[in-house]
Amino acid sequence: MTVDKNKDERTRNWTFIVYPESAPKDWAKIVNNIKVPWVRSPLHDKDVTSNGEIKKAHWHVVMFFSNKKSFAQIKEITDSLNATVPQKVENAKGMVRYLVHLDNPEKYQYDKSDIVSYCGADILKYLTSTGGDKLKAISEMQEWIDDNDCVEFSTLADYARREKFNDWYDIVVNHSTLFLNAYIRSKRYRLDVHEKDSKRSSDKNGGSYEG
Numbered sequence: 001m002t003v004d005k006n007k008d009e010r011t012r013n014w015t016f017i018v019y020p021e022s023a024p025k026d027w028a029k030i031v032n033n034i035k036v037p038w039v040r041s042p043l044h045d046k047d048v049t050s051n052g053e054i055k056k057a058h059w060h061v062v063m064f065f066s067n068k069k070s071f072a073q074i075k076e077i078t079d080s081l082n083a084t085v086p087q088k089v090e091n092a093k094g095m096v097r098y099l100v101h102l103d104n105p106e107k108y109q110y111d112k113s114d115i116v117s118y119c120g121a122d123i124l125k126y127l128t129s130t131g132g133d134k135l136k137a138i139s140e141m142q143e144w145i146d147d148n149d150c151v152e153f154s155t156l157a158d159y160a161r162r163e164k165f166n167d168w169y170d171i172v173v174n175h176s177t178l179f180l181n182a183y184i185r186s187k188r189y190r191l192d193v194h195e196k197d198s199k200r201s202s203d204k205n206g207g208s209y210e211g
Contacts, residue, residue: 010068013089018059022082028118030080031061037121038063041099042114047107060099062089064121096126102133112166124170137171141180151188153181 018027020043031038041060048054061083063074074086089095097103100110112127141156150156160168172180 010070011088012065012068013062013092013095014065014069014074014086015060015062015089015095016074016078016081016086017084018061018081019083020057020059024081027081031063031077032118034063034077035119036063036065037117037119039096039099039118039121039123040116042110044108044110046110062092062095062099064092093126096123102127127166134171134175137168138176138179141168141172142183145180145184145187149191150184151191153177153184156180156184 018040024030028040039062043057043059044055045057046054047058063077071086078084078086094103096115099115100112101107102109102112115123117123141160144150144159145156148155157172160172
């Protein structure tokens with residue numbers, strides 16, 4: 001097989017695994033000192049093998065360089081952390097979402113809020129809900145609106161910001177504002193109509209009463 005010596009094997013984004021038992025105590029500081037954006041997954045301590053055995057606890061790390069880096073350059077970093085052999089990141093969004101198994105429902109689902117970003121790494125765009133996720137979240141919001149007799153969009157937005165930031169807020173603000181607003185207005189209209197009908201019925205019954 002002919003090897004293309006001119007092929008550029010470098011890339012900007014790299015990933016590797018760090019094990020708490022073998023990494024230096026200040027390993028995150030070591031990575032920080034490189035001064036490039038990077039993220040660390042929640043501690044994966046509930047992953048299991050195909051045999052159902054718990055895997056060794058570990059963190060996934062993703063580094064985002066502004067310029068392409070070679071395998072040898074990243075290997076120097078992973079060696080200093082006693083980490084695994086670095087791997088190229090072919091799909092940044094897929095890799096970031098894998099930090100909590102967002103697209104792998106068969107695996108343990110870690111909390112998105114436990115992903116830690118360093119040096120200005122912005123991963124919110126990678127965590128944007130997929131089509132199926134959005135529909136599920138919107139359905140949950142409709143159920144919450146019904147259960148809580150929500151008649152103001154601001155009430156939903158405030159709740160999403162305070163209580164459901166990672167799951168609902170982006171959808172409320174950036175994706176389904178018109179639909180949710182219309183749903184709430186429709187609900188408010190139905191309640192108004194019901195109250196007016198009830199009042200008319202009450203007035204009619206009261207007017208026909210003879211003592």
